[in-house]
Amino acid sequence: MNDSPADTDSNAYRGRFAPSPTGPLHAGSLVAALASFLDARHHHGQWHLRIDDIDPPRAVAGSIDAITEALVAHGLVWDGPILYQSHSSSNYDHALDRLISSGWLFRCLCTRATLDANGCCGQHCQNQDISLATPHSLRVKVAPERLAGFNDRFFGGQAAPAETALKDFIVKRRDGLYAYQLAAAIDDAKPHFTHIVRGADLLESTHRQRWLQQLLGLEQPAYAHVAVLLDPAGKKLSKQNGAPPLDKHQPEQNLRQCLQHLAQPAPPSSARRVPEMLDHATEHWSMRR
Ligand code: GLU
Numbered sequence: 001m002n003d004s005p006a007d008t009d010s011n012a013y014r015g016r017f018a019p020s021p022t023g024p025l026h027a028g029s030l031v032a033a034l035a036s037f038l039d040a041r042h043h044h045g046q047w048h049l050r051i052d053d054i055d056p057p058r059a060v061a062g063s064i065d066a067i068t069e070a071l072v073a074h075g076l077v078w079d080g081p082i083l084y085q086s087h088s089s090s091n092y093d094h095a096l097d098r099l100i101s102s103g104w105l106f107r108c109l110c111t112r113a114t115l116d117a118n119g120c121c122g123q124h125c126q127n128q129d130i131s132l133a134t135p136h137s138l139r140v141k142v143a144p145e146r147l148a149g150f151n152d153r154f155f156g157g158q159a160a161p162a163e164t165a166l167k168d169f170i171v172k173r174r175d176g177l178y179a180y181q182l183a184a185a186i187d188d189a190k191p192h193f194t195h196i197v198r199g200a201d202l203l204e205s206t207h208r209q210r211w212l213q214q215l216l217g218l219e220q221p222a223y224a225h226v227a228v229l230l231d232p233a234g235k236k237l238s239k240q241n242g243a244p245p246l247d248k249h250q251p252e253q254n255l256r257q258c259l260q261h262l263a264q265p266a267p268p269s270s271a272r273r274v275p276e277m278l279d280h281a282t283e284h285w286s287m288r289r
Contacts, residue, residue: 013045015195017071017078018184020052021059024066024245027254028199028229028237030074034258035226036197037076038278042285045195049078050187053086054178066245073248074255075274085183092178095186095216096171099140104215105171107136120167138172142211150210153224154287155200161207169208185209189218200225201236224287229261252277 017033019025025033040047049071051064064082071078099105106126116122121139130136144163152158160166171182188196188209196206203225213220229237237243246254251274256267264281271280 012194013040013043014048014191014193015040015045015197016048016050016083016188016193017076018050018052018187018198019067020055021063021067022055023060023063023239025070026237026239026243026245027257028243030070030246030254031226031229031258031261032197032199033071033076034074034255034281035224035262038262038264038281038285039195039197039224039287041278041282043195046079047076048080048083048193050083050085052180052183053084054180054183056177057175070246070248074246074251075278083187085187088183088187089178091186092182095182095212096138098216099171099212102215104140105138106141106168107132107134108139108168108170109134109136116167118165118167120169126168135174137170137174139168140171140212140215141168142166146214147207147211148214150206150220150223152203152206153195153222155203155225158203158206161204166207166211171212181205181208182212185212186216186218188221189213189216190221191219193221195222195224197224197226199228199236201228226262226287255281 015036017036019029037047049068053059068082096105107130108121108125109130110121110123110125114122125139126141144160144166147160147166149157149159169181170179173179184205185208206223206225210220231237231241231243235241252272255274255277259266259281264286265284267277267280271277
């Protein structure tokens with residue numbers, strides 16, 4: 001594993017799994033949950049559950065119960081109370097105020113039709129005088145020369161995106177909701193969490209979140225991204241593209257499949273039940289590609 005000693009100070013390790021309440025857990029989300037759990041437990045660290053409930057229009061009733069029941073059925077029991085991003089609005093507002101007063105935010109009128117090919121503002125909104133009364137999103141500017149790459153504990157060195165690819169991004173949406181990038185940047189920073197382990201589909205987001213952490217003077221956690229599960233067509237398994245919910249009645253089989261996907265040793269025949277499987281996997285956890 002690419003851990004520096006500072007990365008794995010077991011007393012300091014605080015990890016998390018952070019699902020959005022948009023449906024039940026599927027095999028892809030179990031991979032992220034299991035990887036973050038095993039990494040935390042392997043380092044004798046804490047593992048928390050945070051519900052990323054900042055997008056009410058996408059929330060699906062009953063999903064928090066479905067997620068927690070599925071985690072428990074798979075032996076993935078979190079430390080402390082469940083954390084909810086919806087309780088952190090004042091932190092997000094405070095961060096937005098700081099970014100506004102330091103000149104990093106601008107109002108943007110762009111719709112899908114006017115964004116550039118990278119999803120950045122495509123019509124120079126930052127040079128326009130856009131009134132508060134006009135529906136707009138808030139975007140943060142990116143200074144490419146100050147955007148640093150980072151060392152992913154699993155994937156290794158990650159260069160900063162090209163200047164044209166990340167000129168700006170949304171931190172508050174036109175509908176008034178906080179953007180995922182803002183909420184995650186703040187809630188994932190130290191001392192909330194020291195180690196973030198999640199799917200590689202979020203590698204791009206990590207650059208954005210680290211940029212916000214840098215602007216806000218937040219201490220950055222260590223990041224590790226794990227390969228995501230793909231459907232037969234090669235697309236990421238997700239609730240949006242219809243991944244079936246996990247069958248809670250066959251947790252051993254589900255865990256076995258996830259461990260195989262994560263390139264972990266198969267549990268021996270003496271570890272047939274969930275607790276023994278997790279004990280074995282925790283002891284032998286190592287990040288490999
Ligand atoms: N809640 C988001 C998701 O479910 C973010 C996950 C993360 O940052 O780990 O995709």
